[in-house]
Amino acid sequence: MHNVSYESPLSAQFQEYLELSAGFRPDYIASLGNSTEGSKAITDIAPEAPGLLKVIYGQVAGTSSEEEEPSLIEFIPGYRLIHIAEYKQEMQVLAGILEEKGHSAGGRVYPVLTNYGSDFICLWQREDGSEVICDLLNDFGDLVVMYNSPEKFLETLCEFYKQEAYFLDEDGFLDCDLIKEGEIGTELNPGAQYWSE
Numbered sequence: 570m571h572n573v574s575y576e577s578p579l580s581a582q583f584q585e586y587l588e589l590s591a592g593f594r595p596d597y598i599a600s601l602g603n604s605t606e607g608s609k610a611i612t613d614i615a616p617e618a619p620g621l622l623k624v625i626y627g628q629v630a631g632t633s634s635e636e637e638e639p640s641l642i643e644f645i646p647g648y649r650l651i652h653i654a655e656y657k658q659e660m661q662v663l664a665g666i667l668e669e670k671g672h673s674a675g676g677r678v679y680p681v682l683t684n685y686g687s688d689f690i691c692l693w694q695r696e697d698g699s700e701v702i703c704d705l706l707n708d709f710g711d712l713v714v715m716y717n718s719p720e721k722f723l724e725t726l727c728e729f730y731k732q733e734a735y736f737l738d739e740d741g742f743l744d745c746d747l748i749k750e751g752e753i754g755t756e757l758n759p760g761a762q763y764w765s766e
Contacts, residue, residue, distance in 0.1 A: 582723035589730035600641040602630035621719035640741040648682035670710020715763040
């Protein structure tokens with residue numbers, strides 16, 4: 570384990586999430602790779618990169634789109650953590666979708682998780698400086714707020730494990746109890762559009 574010079578709350582939460590993930594999937598943390606240059610690499614790609622991305626890529630490299638082991642692909646059900654080597658490319662894909670769908674809400678949008686259908690879970694840095702985590706489905710192109718802040722994103726994901734909304738299915742894929750997930754998501758992120766739909 571490399572030395573993190575400061576332990577921010579986000580950093581501690583991300584570490585907790587990884588440990589909870591490893592409870593089901595012992596090889597998951599190792600599969601994400603060690604990020605020696607990651608936090609520098611992310612600021613090279615995105616100079617204004619938000620804290621969440623620096624925390625993530627300061628600890629791990631991410632999951633390659635080439636990963637084939639079912640239990641290691643997903644960070645949350647249906648989505649993988651973008652590999653640092655593919656980050657620039659995914660930023661372009663995301664920017665293309667937003668442009669094509671005429672997203673004009675301002676601020677900056679950074680991809681965090683993606684799937685094979687080019688849907689994204691992304692961080693939206695709004696013009697007022699606040700940060701929310703949104704769902705962006707390629708077909709619709711709308712940013713739908715899921716988590717009220719990066720901290721709430723990680724806190725809620727940890728709760729999905731702790732309250733057993735997340736589990737492994739018989740094929741080794743990460744799965745979730747949608748009802749439980751919805752209840753936890755709503756409770757921890759009051760007013761977030763995603764959970765109220």
